[in-house]
Amino acid sequence: MAGSYALYRCAVLSTSSGSLSGILDRDSPIQILHLNVFMEQQEFADGLEISNEEYCNWRREHLDSDVSTTPPSSEDLLRTFQYLVGQGYHEAIVTTLSHKLSDSADMVRQVAEQVPQLKVHVVDTGTCCMPEGFFALEADRLLREGKTPTEIVAYLEGLKERCNIIFGLSTIKSLVGSGTMARLGASLCDWLGLRAVLRFSQDQLCRVESTSDDEKMFDAIIDQVLKLMQGKNREQFILGGLYTGERDRYRIFAERFFKRTGICLDDGVPVSPVVAVHVGICGVGVGMVEKLEAAA
Template sequence: MSAPLTEPPIRCAVVATSTGSLDELSDLDDLLYILRLNIHMNGLVYADGLDLHPEAFYQSQTEHPEGETRTSPPSEAAVRSLFRQIRNAGYREIIVTTLSGRISDTVNTVRKVAAETARDIQTYIVDTGTACIAEGHFALEAVKLLRQGFAAADVVEHLERLKPGAEIVFSVHSRAHLRRLPHLNTTEKFVAGLLDLKPVLRFYDGQFSRVDIGRKTENTLDALVESAAAALRQKPVRLYGLYGGNRALYENLAERLHRKTGIMPKAFPISPVIGAHIGPDAVGIARIDKPL
């Protein structure tokens, strides 16, 4: 990355999608805006993390595990409105960090609106290839570098270099949501549900893969911890914790991780849009490689 500018010639804002779990930060920078995805429940549409906070969403999921919930990207109108708000605030550039385009059409909606508004504001779009707080890390990194005086194009170049070092490992403890997971074939889903097995999954570069599978919750948590410990042994990494509606389960995971590595990562709730697909009892660890 080139040296920072002493006085950035163009003001630049950062837009993160709501799946990045950044609503939980009490000191959001005024450069940072949140683009909301949608939750559809009981005939109503909720803005992810705004109209429907994770705590309320997961309580509903626990009480009504068979309830029908679906999600959708932000509308083009919502993206246009947010871009207009940012332009009216005096910004002339936007860096947008989105959840993986392999699991959501959000990035394509943003690209369409960015092309329409190119005369008014220059938009840089980074498909992070990930989700949850791993995704949110990209937006936080962008804000940090802009505050240090780096040009938007250089910030985006840096974010692109971070993408190969971002991954999430997590476990799914809900049978109902296990059946919805796209990475397990029908036989695997049936056997796992029949035997009450709990898969440990990896989300990397927009794709799911199975890391391990265990009968007991303790086995599952230990597999998550070992995955994080292995990453730490290989290179310097930043770790984040993530949890759905079962904070006690996450605290169990965090304690095991601390005993193993001496690290107690900051924990972030999984947004309702992501939780709708993986269930109320999902817990995990996100890692981002630290630049050398």
């Protein structure tokens, strides 16, 4: 209800890793907080000053170069929160990527303390990409339905355990410099010429399987998705295709996914450059959210 939404004057913000930049229309009230990619002694705003394609093209030619990511700057956050206060907002719901990937949630909390006029609710989603973005979309939907920020945050907290990302990496060479996958034996996997299939859920990253080629990798991803949906109503799931690097690889995967499941993933959404730093430049996968009943 529009009246309730105006009454609460609550803003919704999402970190750029939620893959919303490319799908929100101009009239969307959801605001994006851009993380940053540091490369070649320069800092680039995630998804704003650099795209997944641009980052991946650069990374292919600079596998030995250092690259890192940083949260939204304290200056940008402070300016954003002060702007919201000036616009009459009293509260804000901020959804962030997992704290295992970024210090963004902590940074938002620290800056929010400097703006006591704005009550900031920080929701560390424990995920990233499409599932992370879904949190912000749900927050906006529930505000429009007249739910209070407190009710919405409770609902979003319950959503965390229902999110999964299943993805496969055709190569992990681009990750050696960042060390992101070192604890998973990434260098050994590459040495053997294997593809890694991984699952990220509730801040935890685990290896599902290793395969010898892309087709087997695609099937392993699909098998894991079907396993997570087994015995449940498929209509309760929101699925989104994701990829990093070559879009043609994703198209092949999406066609195979449709043939085996009857579910169309459409064109998919490239992960943000910040996420690509962590997962590499040759990957495809599926973001999954099992829907919850809306807060009463």
